[in-house]
Amino acid sequence: MKRNYGAYLLVLPVILYYIIFAYKPMYGAIIAFKDFSPGRGILGSHWAGNYGFEHFISFFNSYFFGRTLKNTLVISLSSLLFSFPAPIILALLLNEVKNKFFKRAVQTISYMPHFISLVVVCSLIKLFTADTGIVTYFLSMFGYDSGAMLSHPDLFVPVYVLSGIWQHVGWDSIIYLAALSGIDQSLYEAAKIDGANRWKQMIYITLPGISITIVILFILAIGGIMNVGYEKIILLYNPGIYETSDVISSFVYRKGLLESNWSFSAAVGLFNSVINFFMVVVFNKLSKKISGISLW
């Protein structure tokens, strides 16, 4: 045991890091129950009304609660519906490609957008969906004259989700390709002898072979359904389309950092964090029950 003192000394900076940058802000989250004023500090600020729940109550009673909750869910569910199956399909298609060079080329190129910075991706989205942009141009060829797409409330979610697929489909397929390469090849040989064609082989061997991976990733995706990142949203949205694009996290950003409404926005953020945490715990339990595999 004695020789382990060195190990604790070694890990000390890591512990301190988590205390200062993860646990201290958790303690700081109590400003959600206070009327925080920067001059008084966290401890010195007065407790909020309604036993500290004033800010939560005013959020739940506000117009923004329904709007941000709805937008968060719509964006998450649309992503789940379209972005989730896309990499599975890509992996299955790539798996059928026999030409190694072609397969590698498709992989290399499809992973690429994952490394392009969000700022650049969002600039490209804005340029291409502007009223003279190329995406808008193609839509008008099919008789859909939208003008600048991101000034239409109805088009925000499609633009957000489809560009998300463009960004991540290749990268997200890696994990399925790994699962596919783990399937015992002798199963295919046996199926061929039994007269199964390629389609049947896919239904009875390939899909069951990656089903565990699909189930786990799906459960995790549902667990994160209330967790829509703000970065891409705040790069793309504008006040004209808040009604469909403003999610909980972007609302927190605006109220807190732009309008200095500290306690109120901290309350909204805390509400979201708590829900996210319970979703992950519940769906992780579910994953453990179904597949025996969990995050921790």
Added chain:
Amino acid sequence: MKNMNSGAKAISGKSSLKDYLSGYNLFSYFNYIFLTIIVLVTIYPAYYVIVASISDPTELQRHTGLLLAPVGEITFAAYKLVFKNPMVLSGYMNTIFILVVGVTINLIMTIIGAYFLSIKNVMFKKYIMLFIIFTMYFSGGMIPGYLNIRDLHMLDSIWSLIIPGALSTTNLIIMRTAFVSVPDSLVEAAKIDGANHLKIMMKVMVPLTKATLAVMVLYYGVGHWNSWFSASIYLRSPSKLPLQLVLRNILLANQSGGMTGGVGLDEVSQLSDLIKYALIVVSTAPILVIYPFLQKFFTKGVMIGAVKE
């Protein structure tokens, strides 16, 4: 029976016209075509940006539809302006500083954290693991996080982009998985030779997990290179901004509350679209040029991460 037949023929390499028209071959052609379309859709934006950045600005504005080659006379005027812009240059320098110092700190923190979590029979390891993993799933949120940085007097300091992101828990777990896979016998042998923890970490663990360390450098590096949000909330002085935030301010200026003031690029309004394209090329090229060579390291990281899942 029919399927067996075509299977046998496929193996022997002799296939008739009938086989080519069979369902699978048809699927195969569509598959190649579909994947080729995906590739084209993926590359086209990059191609468009490059071509547009050297096109004639007036011709470009008049052009509609697919852009396959530069329109008008090829010009590098936009690049000249971009390279002369002081914000772009200081952005580049700031990002390089953050990248080098940040990744160095990231590596040190990740190695020591992962090493501790990989030691066998050390007290409190389970609790420390829980203490770390918990932060992956629960956080104080954006506002308390911001107030924390303010209380630490790190606002408007470039260190606010380095220290608060000194460690990524996901990467820590990946690194730990690599350390755990180092054979016990090597660690035991080093212990018998009298090596302390620091020595075991540096002389046994680190040399044996170089491939994973390369993955760490790439993940952290790309993270720093692409990061803009922290800088947008923590930094005020224009001279301290990293490249991505400079880009945001110029490219997406219409929503950034007039932050373009003093950037000095909009004086050449006729070229403004071209400048945007040139900026995208200049800022993205480094990553895209090195990426194909490092692809196998990037994907390796996904596999290691998947083991845990």
